[in-house]
Amino acid sequence: MTYQFANCSIDPDKHALHRDGLPVHVEPQVFELLLVLVERQGRLVTKDELIKTVWRGLNVSDATISARMNAARKAVGDSGRDQAIIKTVHGRGFQLIVEVRNSSEMVAAAPNRATAHSIHFTQSSDSAKIAYSQSGDGPPLIRAAHWLSHLELDLHSPVWRPLIEGLESNNTLYRYDQRGTGLSTRDLEGADIDAFANDLKAVADANNLDRFPIFAASQAVPVAIRFAQQYPRRVTGLILYGGYAKGRALRGASHEDIDEGTILGLIRTGWGKADSPFINAFSSLFVPDATASQMASFVRMQIETISPENAARLRQIIDRFDVTDILHSVSAPTLVIHAISDAVQPIEQGRILASEIPNAQYVSLESRNHVPLPQEKSWSQMMYVIGTFLEGLSL
Known part of the structure; x- marks a missing residue:
């Protein structure tokens, strides 16, 4: 299933990220991090959840998480200053703040927009x-x-x-x-x-x-x-x-x-x-x-x-x-x-x-x-x- 958000799309099956229709190369952990945020569709994702899903429970530092988050923001055209797509909720976690649509929703809408x-x-x-x-x-x-x-x-x-x-x-x-x-x-x-x-x-x-x-x-x-x-x-x-x-x-x-x-x-x-x-x-x-x-x-x-x-x-x-x-x-x-x-x-x-x-x-x-x-x-x-x-x- 492909997800579309802002000017980006992410396909977990093909492990592919696109921005403005062009492919964006990201490291596997950065891709997984983005996918978690997208799949939550606007719900807050805590650091503990990221460690459990992205790092499979390994003990990682806040600096490591911040570095991967910065890479994720760069991949989707965002930044820590703008936080127009990925928002940091201080002391709690991270949140995708743009609308997410999946491929089934887009296909369902297609007949009216063909x-x-x-x-x-x-x-x-x-x-x-x-x-x-x-x-x-x-x-x-x-x-x-x-x-x-x-x-x-x-x-x-x-x-x-x-x-x-x-x-x-x-x-x-x-x-x-x-x-x-x-x-x-x-x-x-x-x-x-x-x-x-x-x-x-x-x-x-x-x-x-x-x-x-x-x-x-x-x-x-x-x-x-x-x-x-x-x-x-x-x-x-x-x-x-x-x-x-x-x-x-x-x-x-x-x-x-x-x-x-x-x-x-x-x-x-x-x-x-x-x-x-x-x-x-x-x-x-x-x-x-x-x-x-x-x-x-x-x-x-x-x-x-x-x-x-x-x-x-x-x-x-x-x-x-x-x-x-x-x-x-x-x-x-x-x-x-x-x-x-x-x-x-x-x-x-x-x-x-x-x-x-x-x-x-x-x-x-x-x-x-x-x-x-x-x-x-x-x-x-x-x-x-x-x-x-x-x-x-x-x-």
Whole structure:
């Protein structure tokens, strides 16, 4: 039986460990240690249990156990500092803190997902080609396109895959690549907020969706608000994560905000260079608490989904979105979620959205990541409020 967890899989029969689809060589004791943690599926494993199962009752020192645990963390892309996958419970033992799925569960789910995520194209109002996909089962939910998505790469990303799986767990999820990035047209000529709203409409029309909620993150938030203002009868609800009402270039100087010049400088200096300290610095603004594998995936996503020129151009476009004057006209039920210490979009922008959109519900998360990460304590809170909000829309 094969187990899948985070971006890893472990097969006890073949004595094989894979991370991001690639084989990882580990010593036999490290493999056994990982297997014990995986088989416990989140339950605490004491040092005595490890000694009994991994070392067959031999008397070993704490230093030996710590060394093997460090090797196990390294093998799965974790570290003692991050503890995003393997957590040390001081004085008690160790715990795997990510979801574990076994092969039987994955096979059982396969019939519903056999044709999931197949990619199609539709044409927007200005003839731009927009790539989209459909997955999951249940009421429709559109995930509005945001900065640097890629319909194929997202499915293998330890950053984006957990979010996709969460959103499609009880809904038919429609997601698409933003123009300028991913599999959609790379042409950004004449792109503005209305063009991006028209792309959302094109995806909804292509799938014959008359009424639906929208999940929007970051710069997709003003796009979703613009769409909801233009087509109020089509939008049954808005989930707005880490968004803003007025773009960075229009907000003026603030001690909580990163100025546009800094962002553009990092892009122009290091984009497309995987080992560049500039692209790593840029990525750290978005996901400061990412694990090594998450950060590597995030950097790869940037490099493979958009050119340096388009990356800078897209930032300039979205940093000039402004929906301040239409917030009061949004009639759809709205959930606003914002990380308290978000360095990309300051929390003040979330408060503006929640206070100006009529009857909006506001939830703040104890986090400093602009992109939600599944190992954070706030992740469960976020997914719970999203699920509860969507359930309420269907009542």
